[in-house]
Amino acid sequence: MFRFRKFKHFNLIPIIFVSIVIYKLVDNIETVGYILRKILSLMSYFIWGFVIAYLLNPLMTFIEHRFKTKRAVSILITYCIFLSSIVAFFMLAIPSLIKNIGEILNRLPAFVTEAEKYINETILKNDLFVKYSGNSYFSENINDILNSIRALIEINFTVIFEKLIDFSSILFNLFTGIVISVYLLIEKEGSIAYIKKILFAFLDNSNALQIIKWGNKTNKIFKQFVIGKSIDSLIIGILCFVGLQLLEVKYSFIISIVIGITNLIPYFGNTIGLVPALAITIFSGPTSLLKVTILVISLSLFDGWFLGPKIIGEKVGLSPIWIILAISVGAGIYGIIGMFIAVPLTAVIKAALESYIERKADSKLMSNE
Incomplete structure (x- = not known):
């Protein structure tokens, strides 16, 4: 019945099969990303609820253990803090955000006109450009860029209406997710116990214990990285806002939000965030550009050398090449969120x-002995 095992290289078949599957997945990464996005879209309410519950669980657990409260009371206090934070954010953030965006949109037409005038009167008439026929090439390409900017400026009511619908959808997902997260936190221990029961029912004890062990390790890594990095990015965003206010840089609020969000991405976050930050600051002149650049680089160094290690603790155990690979694949599948989740x-x-390789090596070493 097991005559195939007499084949000399039978053990290589699973490795070859897995390698082919991985190659096909990487080769069709766009299709894989599309399928995953569809699945995530169908499960969006539960995902929102799980994420909210996962992020609030440490606070609920702290309140429960520190003040010896019942689960219902600790959940009530946790969600009062959570909802109060959301309300405070919307009350403080939305007006400033709308004001910043409105000012940028109002200045865009004048900026495009000034940029076009500077290009036509200074750059295109430069002797070096004329000598090497660079003025015609530059003129053609810069016109495309300016036309693209003009197209962005032409915001009509249809676009605004679509954005409002998207925003209302996010609010609905948030509200539904909050309701689901409450039930997840209430039934946390029961759900975990039931999952363990299923594992022991369908698997032998050693495999079930191994899965539980890796479940705990996964939870530790995600809790250490996701929650820690979220707190870290919030602090960086606040420090960026305070620094820009002290430096008297315009549009400080929207720049701080950009830096805070992109800081969630390990290693490359602040570099990615610096590009839109400079694009926003370009309306304020070269002095503001220099101030923003120096501040963002300083915050990046502060975060990498001091704040990040203090909050997140030990590293996730990945070399730079692994992190680059994870971020690249995560970006292709689910954008910024994918880049963030891909690392842990x-x-x-x-x-x-x-762990698997070490077990295999140890077992072979023992058999040889």
Whole structure:
């Protein structure tokens, strides 16, 4: 019945099969991303609820253990703090955000006109450009850029209406997710116990315990990275806002939000965030550009050397090449969120592979002895 096992390289078949599957997935990364986005879209309410519950669970657990409260009371206090924070953010952030965006949109036409005038009167008439026929090439390309900017300026009511619909959809997902998260936190221990029961029912004890072990390790990595990085990025965003206010840089609020969000991405976050920050600041002149650049680089160094290690603790155990690979794949599948989640997920996969390889090596060493 198991005659195939006499084949000399039978053990290589699973490795070859897995390699082919991985190659096909990477080769069709756009299709994989589309399928995953569809699945995530269908499960969006539950995902919102799970994420909210996961982020609020440490606070609920702290209140429960620190003040010896019942689960219902600790959940009530947790959600009062959470909802109060959301209300305060909307009350303080939305007016400033709308004001910043409105000022940028109002200045865009004048900026495009000034840029076009400067290009036509200074750059295109430069002797070096004329000598090497660069003026015609530059003129053609800069016209495309300016036309694209003009197209962005022409915001009509249809676009505004679509954005309002998208925003209302996000609010609805948030509200539904909050309701689901309450039930998840109430039934947390029961759900975990039921999952363990299923594992022991369908698997032998050693495999079930191994899965539970890796579940705990995955939770530790995600909790350490996701929650820690979220707090870290919030602090960086606040420090960026305070710094820009002290430096008297315009549009400080919207720039701080951009830096805070992109800081969630390891290693490359502040570099990615600096590009739109400079694009926004370009309306305020070269002095503001220099101030923003120096501040963002300073915050990046402060975060990398001091704040990040203090909040997140030990690293996720990934070398730069693994992080670059994780961010690239995550970006292709689910954008910025994918870039953020991909790092701890890759850390879990890498740790699992290393553990499997070590077990195999140890077993072979013991058999040889």
